[in-house]
Amino acid sequence: MSLDVFPDQDGAPDEPAGAGAGFRTRVYRDVRLPTADPAVTLSADLYRPVTGRPVPGLVTVQPYRKDFLAGGIYAGPARWFAEHGYASLVVDHRGIGASDGQRRPEFDRDEGDDAIAAIDWIAAQPWCTGAVGAWGMSYAANTTLRVASRRPPHLRAAVAVAHGLDAGRDSIHPDGSRGDLHALANRGSAMLLQQLLPPLAGYADPGAQRRWRARLRTQRPMALDYARSPADDPVWAERAIDGSRIVVPVLCAGGWRDGFTHAVIDAYERIRGPKRLVMGPWGHVMPQDSAHHPVDFLALMAQWWDHWLRGVPNDATVPPPVVLHLDGPVPQWRGYAEWPPPGRRVVLAADGGTLTQAVPDVHCRPPGTHVPDPSVGTLRGLPGLGLGESCPPQDQHDDDLRSLCATGEPTDADLLLAGRPEIFVRLAPDEDGRVVPPARLVVRLCGVEPSGRSTLISTGTLRPDSAAEEHRILLRPVHHRVPAGTRLRIALGDADFPRLTPLSGGGVIRVAGLRLVLPVADEQAGTAVDLPARAADAPARPGAAAPPGWRVERDHTGGTTTVTVAGEVPHTVSADGHVYRLTSLVRAHLPGGSPQAVVTSGTHTAEVWLTTDERVWASASVRCTQDTLHAHGVVRIGAFTVFEETWTAELTREESRVCSSAVTAR
Incomplete structure (x- = not known):
């Protein structure tokens, strides 16, 4: 207009x-x-x-x-x-x-x-x-x-x-x-598909056609920018x-x-x-x-x-x-009245594999040594990442077994956590007396129910940028009630697969101490609030995606882990009367527990039935290894391929931020 x-x-x-x-x-x-x-x-x-x-x-x-x-x-x-x-x-x-x-x-x-x-x-x-x-x-x-x-x-x-x-x-x-899964494989291929599709508004307009075809020739996938940076x-x-x-x-x-x-x-x-x-x-x-x-x-x-x-x-x-x-x-x-709500801080320290309030951290037994498992994280679910809310956290028990854990005694009373929990990780020296920080630390705070189920409360990730002995990890904010009788657990490693790309060279993590600081809100600080439930006349969202099919496959013998998310937007009518259907498949594959061989991929495909009786088919895919990104796009109108191209970019492996020469000796 x-x-x-x-x-x-x-x-x-x-x-x-x-x-x-x-x-x-x-x-x-x-x-x-x-x-x-x-x-x-x-x-x-x-x-x-x-x-x-x-x-x-x-x-x-x-x-x-x-x-x-x-x-x-x-x-x-x-x-x-x-x-x-x-x-x-x-x-x-x-x-x-x-x-x-x-x-x-x-x-x-x-x-x-x-x-x-x-x-x-x-x-x-x-x-x-x-x-x-x-x-x-x-x-x-x-x-x-x-x-x-x-x-x-x-x-x-x-x-x-x-x-x-x-x-x-x-x-x-x-x-x-x-994190290849979201930015590159899933969102990268989805954005490329939008770039490939012809205009659905004013499809027959010559200006719209010129704009679309010019972009096919000149615009590169957004994922390449992420790969460069x-x-x-x-x-x-x-x-x-x-x-x-x-x-x-x-x-x-x-x-x-x-x-x-x-x-x-x-x-x-x-x-x-x-x-x-x-x-x-x-x-x-x-x-x-x-x-x-x-x-x-x-x-x-x-x-x-x-x-x-x-x-x-x-x-x-x-x-x-x-x-x-x-x-x-x-x-x-x-x-x-404020965030975080007023309250107190409860400090727990790991004494060996036990979380306790009884002794200060400096007098506790070391939690131990951990050999990382790159498949840890699959039970965390996939919050956000454009996948709605259909991939929730599962029982963390199996991931806990693959992590270095410290677990407390059953709580005597409810704890209302409100704020950002903190975990302090004190590293132990290696055989040469050096403190070598890992490239990444990932911690999970869980509540273990009397039945043994491990429920995820919060998570935190840190890439250490110094060779200090102790590192502070700020966890994601929570507003969560821990029922009486629950045992709190810290689970530590360096993996959060498939949300984070596995480290290609993760080494042994030697931990001398763990300390958990919990923000516990005063029960009297909050007041009951009524928010209106969804109105009966609230506008329906056309074109909403069906819940994605989320599948985790773990081969406990061979060590292979595969996470797959398949999605679909069923037939939807655009404002101009065109009909389209979308499918997607996002996959992270960790063969044999080998992070060097991990492959993360995403494919988004669209079929469009235009009011001109033409049929458009377009597909966009992104595939990532530890070192390379491959993107591919194709557009067909009827039986004719009007565009097809492949792009390649180098990816930077995630390594330690601390050079070995800078590691401090004891």
């Missing part, structure tokens, strides 16, 4: 309001938003309430093609907000979908330019009050926080769901380690967001079952403006779409927008600012 006829164009048909809403809606597809580059416009879908009064604007800028999967995530909420009196823009990043230009490297600091362009555009429209909110989930949440740190004058509030400030640490190289590359610090620059009100939301729990809470801690934190029992999904205690999150967002964009007095700023879900026999929501 050209700018010279918009916004006076009234050709979009009115859509009736949903139950409980007050406004009919008009949807304008492919609204062209100007940028600082005259040659580049961004494509947006605009959802406008039919009203003669100006309304506030909402902006979501995302990289997942609004004519494809992103349409299923954001179209429903955008229409819902329009029905409730907000004009909503869903925008493709430049170089994505129907937007012009070349894609920047992912999480580039200049991505905020696109969001600023969208905010400036909607604020300038005569039907907008000039007050704008920005929101998004996952990558779009990162873009939201980035633009908030840029402080555009019309941005008055933000909502960030399931992401944080430092994508390098939180997503691409999890915990500063190499390992965890230690300073580029990730450059792409991180300075949370202290965020002064607009921000509602942060995340899930205890997600892979970005720490990222959301870290963002909340760093933001300087008015803020709220809601942490639910959710995975990597919108809170209203979760299978675990879904809430009416759109209503919570509308309350946030009403207060900060309209000036409506409501409960958006009424204490408590921190609302946390607590699992247990009677699940509940608890509110706190």
Whole structure:
């Protein structure tokens, strides 16, 4: 839609309001938003309430093609907000979908330019009050926080769901380690597929066809950028967001079952403006779409927008600012005045293989020596990673047997853990009297039930950067009740397969001491809070993926471990009437327990039945070994292959950050 006829164009048909809403809606597809580059416009879908009064604007800028999967995530909420009196823009990043230009490297600091362009555009429209909110989930949440740190004058509030400030640490190289499964195999192949597919919005438009074919010729897969930039590359610090620059009100939301729990809470801690934190029992999904205690999150967002964009007095700023879900026999929501909640710290030390409060760490027997097993981690599940919440943690018992463990006596009373547990690992010298830190330390905090089941409470990963004897590992934040009679357990190793790529040269870990510091909240510190359950009229999400098939195969004799996740998005109709179906297969294979031979791969495939009676088939795959990444893409229209290419890049093995010459002697 050209700018010279918009916004006076009234050709979009009115859509009736949903139950409980007050406004009919008009949807304008492919609204062209100007940028600082005259040659580049961004494509947006605009959802406008039919009203003669100006309304506030909402902006979501995302990289997942609004004519494809992103349409299923954001179209429903955008229409819902329009029905409730907000004009909503869903925008493709430049170089994505129907937007012009070349894609920047992912999480580039200049991505905020696109969001600023969208905010400036909607604020300038005569039907907008000039007050704008920005929101998004996952990558779009990162873009939201980035633009908030840029402080555009019309941005008055933000909502960030399931992401944080430092994508390098939180997503691409999890915990500063190499993680081929998510960034390269799964997400890398999924993003390549989106790059390969022809436009689904305005397929027959010559401009859209030229844009697509130019990208096929010139754009390289995003995964190649990750391959060029390992965890230690300073580029990730450059792409991180300075949370202290965020002064607009921000509602942060995340899930205890997600892979970005720490990222959301870290963002909340760093933001300087008015803020709220809601942490639910959710995975990597919108809170209203979760299978675990879904809430009416759109209503919570509308309350946030009403207060900060309209000036409506409501409960958006009424204490408590921190609302946390607590699992247990009677699940509940608890509110706190701060994060972490007030309480005490309980210290346990390993005396041999026993966790005890009786003796100081320095007088304890050494926990022992551990020969790492690269397959440890398969029972942790796959939280987040674009896999929703269908790969939850399992009984940790078998992984515990493959780790160096210290286990406590049954607790006398319940412990309400709220905060970030810490584990201190004191290393012992080798035969030559040297303290040699491993390339990676991975710890799990578990609760062992009377039945013997080992339940995962939290995890932590550290890449030691010094030859110090003692290393502090900060675990992921928790809000978890440990029932009386539970035995706490520390399990230590260097593997978290398949989330982290196995170390190619892991050595023996000699441990002289282990100390666990638990943040135990005061039971009286929290208050009961009611959050609204998912509304009956909440918008359904079209194109939602079926629960993935997750399978772990362990050959206890030969040592081979394989983790497979197969997914499908069943036949879905796009906004333009095309029908598509998606399948995916992600696989991590560790043959014979040999980390040198590990292979991690991902393949995403799409079939599209166009309204022109053409059939498009596209497939994108990424395969990683310890040293090499191979990516392959192919597009067929009917019986003809219109594109096929293979890309290769070198991968950097994860090694110790401490040179052998720098190891201290005793």
